[in-house]
Amino acid sequence: MSEPDAPALDVSGVSFAYPRRPVLDDISFQVPAGVFCVLLGVNGAGKTTLFSLITRLFLCRAGCIRILGQDLARDGHRALADLGVVFQQLTLDLDLSLRQNLLYHCALHGLDPGTMGPRIREALAGAGLAERAGDKVRQLSGGQRRRLELARALLHGPRLLLADEPTVGLDVRSRQAIIEQVRETCRLQGVGVLWATHLVDEVRPEDSVLLLHRGRLLYRGTARGMLEAAGAENVREAFARLTGEREAA
């Protein structure tokens, strides 16, 4: 059973290696309910590998991952029921309508599609796509597709949302609209969010930040605290000082 007072996500002592390539080194952090946590790292830092462990695409052999107190290794099925995910690559069916894509997701989660009409309408309205319910996903813009994916990821009422660079390739306005949509969900519904990005302008001072670099967590705390720790004026400068690299984007 999930523990209501447990953090949405608890990662403890997790390490991982591909054959002959260590990628994650003793990673520990928590994402409490209702907290927007940015996983900040450049290409190759290990963000997607960490997500693959949390979603159980890969088995976690070193360390422990808990979702709402449920151990992924022992109680994976129930733990994953509390999880919503937006992967880096689009996973919508382009030839189905928006509504059909959402109905399919409900069926995968064991929800009765017959009773899901109101929730689907609400989700589409929240994503600003109410008028497009019957259109094929192929007819949507990149930003609209991403908003639909986020709405779908939240449809079954997860307590933890993982988003792996969901704004890549979008213009600034679409990016801001999507982040706002997620921040609001986090605030209003108490969902814990782990948001992977390499874009420093997606970080706000009040956010929780995990700075992942070459498989190691170099910083864990508030964005404000990261600036103080690095003696930096902004996140870009803090990133550069803490990693020794010139730049995240």
Ligand SMILES: Nc1ncnc2c1ncn2[C@@H]1O[C@H](COP(=O)(O)OP(=O)(O)OP(=O)(O)O)[C@@H](O)[C@H]1O
């Ligand atoms: N299937 C794989 N086999 C071997 N090495 C891999 C595999 N997938 C990723 N890697 C390596 O693991 C490291 C971390 O990759 P990962 O994709 O987790 O990073 P990332 O932070 O998500 O990067 P990006 O922002 O580019 O997606 C990289 O050095 C990458 O080359």
